[in-house]
Amino acid sequence: MLTDGVLRGVQEATLDVGERRRLERAIVEVREVAARTTTATAGVPLHQVMLLLDGLMCRFIDDRKGFRQLVAIHVPGDFVDLHAFPLRYLDHHVATMTKATVALIPHAQLHLITTASPALAQKLWFATLIDAAIHRAWLFRLGRLDAVGRVAHFLCETNVRLTAAGLSDGRRFALDLRQSDLADICSLTSIHVNRVLRQLRDERLCVFRSSWVELLDPEATARRGQFDARYLYVAGNETAGARSG
Amino acid sequence: MLTDGVLRGVQEATLDVGERRRLERAIVEVREVAARTTTATAGVPLHQVMLLLDGLMCRFIDDRKGFRQLVAIHVPGDFVDLHAFPLRYLDHHVATMTKATVALIPHAQLHLITTASPALAQKLWFATLIDAAIHRAWLFRLGRLDAVGRVAHFLCETNVRLTAAGLSDGRRFALDLRQSDLADICSLTSIHVNRVLRQLRDERLCVFRSSWVELLDPEATARRGQFDARYLYVAGNETAGARSG
DNA sequence: CGAACGTTTGAGATGACTCAAGCGTTGTGG
DNA sequence: CCACAACGCTTGAGTCATCTCAAACGTTCG
Numbered sequence: 025m026l027t028d029g030v031l032r033g034v035q036e037a038t039l040d041v042g043e044r045r046r047l048e049r050a051i052v053e054v055r056e057v058a059a060r061t062t063t064a065t066a067g068v069p070l071h072q073v074m075l076l077l078d079g080l081m082c083r084f085i086d087d088r089k090g091f092r093q094l095v096a097i098h099v100p101g102d103f104v105d106l107h108a109f110p111l112r113y114l115d116h117h118v119a120t121m122t123k124a125t126v127a128l129i130p131h132a133q134l135h136l137i138t139t140a141s142p143a144l145a146q147k148l149w150f151a152t153l154i155d156a157a158i159h160r161a162w163l164f165r166l167g168r169l170d171a172v173g174r175v176a177h178f179l180c181e182t183n184v185r186l187t188a189a190g191l192s193d194g195r196r197f198a199l200d201l202r203q204s205d206l207a208d209i210c211s212l213t214s215i216h217v218n219r220v221l222r223q224l225r226d227e228r229l230c231v232f233r234s235s236w237v238e239l240l241d242p243e244a245t246a247r248r249g250q251f252d253a254r255y256l257y258v259a260g261n262e263t264a265g266a267r268s269g
Numbered sequence: 270m271l272t273d274g275v276l277r278g279v280q281e282a283t284l285d286v287g288e289r290r291r292l293e294r295a296i297v298e299v300r301e302v303a304a305r306t307t308t309a310t311a312g313v314p315l316h317q318v319m320l321l322l323d324g325l326m327c328r329f330i331d332d333r334k335g336f337r338q339l340v341a342i343h344v345p346g347d348f349v350d351l352h353a354f355p356l357r358y359l360d361h362h363v364a365t366m367t368k369a370t371v372a373l374i375p376h377a378q379l380h381l382i383t384t385a386s387p388a389l390a391q392k393l394w395f396a397t398l399i400d401a402a403i404h405r406a407w408l409f410r411l412g413r414l415d416a417v418g419r420v421a422h423f424l425c426e427t428n429v430r431l432t433a434a435g436l437s438d439g440r441r442f443a444l445d446l447r448q449s450d451l452a453d454i455c456s457l458t459s460i461h462v463n464r465v466l467r468q469l470r471d472e473r474l475c476v477f478r479s480s481w482v483e484l485l486d487p488e489a490t491a492r493r494g495q496f497d498a499r500y501l502y503v504a505g506n507e508t509a510g511a512r513s514g
Numbered sequence: 515c516g517a518a519c520g521t522t523t524g525a526g527a528t529g530a531c532t533c534a535a536g537c538g539t540t541g542t543g544g
Numbered sequence: 545c546c547a548c549a550a551c552g553c554t555t556g557a558g559t560c561a562t563c564t565c566a567a568a569c570g571t572t573c574g
Binding site: 066 | 281282311312328330332333336338340341352355356357360361383384387390391394395397398400401402404405406407408409411412413414456495499500502
């Protein structure tokens with residue numbers, strides 16, 4: 025099913041068959057979007073939500089000089105702009121990073137579904153709160169980690185999320201991003217990202233090269249980035265990582 | 270009423286009298302909490318939500334060395350840990366910054382209320398999504414602003430939030446924080462915060478002194494911090510600020 | 515083959531940090 | 545009522561992580 029990825033691996037809010045079917049029926053269109061395309065603009069009311077089926081998307085805020093701060097990236101199975109369902113309009117922009125496939129669900133349909141099923145409504149609420157938890161982890165990353173730690177943290181996070189999505193084997197995964205994308209995510213210059221990646225490689229922690237990531241030493245990389253997977257609320261990560269200590 | 274501050278000023282999700290009354294009835298206790306007290310710990314399941322009635326509280330993540338990165342501050346009228354209602358347990362800690370008065374609502378009560386009223390459930394969802402929007406603004410602050418900009422941005426945000434809460438006249442407000450708290454919020458050292466505050470004072474932008482803030486030039490301060498109030502979703506701020514340009 | 519784009523490397527500049535010390539206020543016990 | 549301890553604020557000097565500017569390199573694709 026198209027909705028197979030939704031809340032996959034999240035034991036507190038797994039969708040049952042009926043809920044999945046109700047969401048599925050609400051999909052009015054499946055669409056391909058080219059890479060590097062803006063799909064939603066801050067302040068503009070939205071009338072549908074996008075469920076990402078394939079590819080990578082991001083949410084970002086522009087500064088005065090046109091530089092973007094990424095505030096989220098999304099992997100297959102994520103609702104990209106579910107926040108706009110209660111909020112009506114967003115405070116940030118949404119764009120594809122790679123070529124992407126998305127399913128569209130009108131807010132009106134979602135309204136019917138959530139009104140009829142408080143349990144499903146709460147699970148969708150849950151999904152947006154995981155986004156919020158990831159925001160907080162990103163705040164920690166920017167606020168408390170140095171450049172090497174930030175990149176390490178991001179790669180660990182992405183590994184866990186892609187593993188839950190069935191797109192990483194727990195160590196190696198495709199990640200079709202540029203060094204300048206990592207820079208926008210970690211708030212570094214792309215030049216410095218380049219040096220950081222070399223350092224991570226030299227220290228045998230992880231390798232990011234030609235759209236491919238390999239965590240050579242997942243534990244050490246997590247330690248370097250003070251990464252603790254519990255904020256992602258995915259099953260099997262209760263004790264992972266190394267936040268405390 | 271105790272719930273008068275909830276979603277105050279948020280036109281998209283104002284509570285009607287019945288909703289307010291239902292929330293009000295669900296309050297089982299009003300409690301005073303001393304300053305600098307931790308009220309919730311990451312990973313520990315919660316069974317009630319706190320509505321902040323008076324004082325300032327914060328949410329934070331500790332790093333390995335015990336330094337804290339604040340990920341949110343809360344002003345009167347805010348639900349402090351509503352995220353834990355769907356999430357069950359939090360990914361961060363919650364603490365008071367000043368002496369605080371809080372109202373407690375058991376999750377069980379909240380469950381009854383939200384199941385009975387999808388409209389109220391969606392407004393509570395909305396409240397948590399404003400928190401998420403603030404997280405994103407904080408990401409922008411850490412990722413794209415220099416030290417002076419970060420402090421300016423934070424003071425502008427706090428001014429708008431306290432104005433909505435009826436605790437600022439739009440220019441001047443009490444803010445019982447230390448310079449080291451600003452440091453934890455803006456990811457600076459308290460020493461540098463001190464120098465930044467002097468600079469903001471010297472440039473006639475704003476003054477933070479002895480638990481009191483005055484925005485001498487609100488527009489210029491917003492410009493310096495690239496602050497655009499729209500992410501706070503409060504009425505009357507549709508065109509405020511200076512994000513674009 | 516050349517243009518466009520992303521990556522890599524070097525050298526110098528700088529904003530914020532660290533360490534160190536002095537200052538001012540507040541609260542408390544002798 | 546004074547002395548002093550505790551705490552937060554302020555200032556200075558030197559250090560360092562990351563940035564900026566500049567240029568070369570390697571692919572990909574038309």
